Amino acid sequence: MSENEDQKFVSPAAGTNLPREKGTFVDEYEHPTTHQMRIIGQRRTEAEAKLERQQREAREKFHE
Numbered sequence: 001m002s003e004n005e006d007q008k009f010v011s012p013a014a015g016t017n018l019p020r021e022k023g024t025f026v027d028e029y030e031h032p033t034t035h036q037m038r039i040i041g042q043r044r045t046e047a048e049a050k051l052e053r054q055q056r057e058a059r060e061k062f063h064e
Helices: 003-007 034-063
Strands: none
16 A cells, blocks of 8 residues: 555635635625625615614613
8 A cells, every 4th residue: 555545535624715706706705895895884874874863762661
């Protein structure tokens, strides 16, 4: 038996040795454009306002 036969059963983790293709799904989130950052900020602001409104309404309903 040789050393190489034992090593054929050892496989690297999936995707660790594969080169990354340009424009893959993950790349879109690594370096967002200014426009994308503005949209994210706007959505976050809207979501925070909605959450605040829901919490206020829940507190008002609880105290009634």
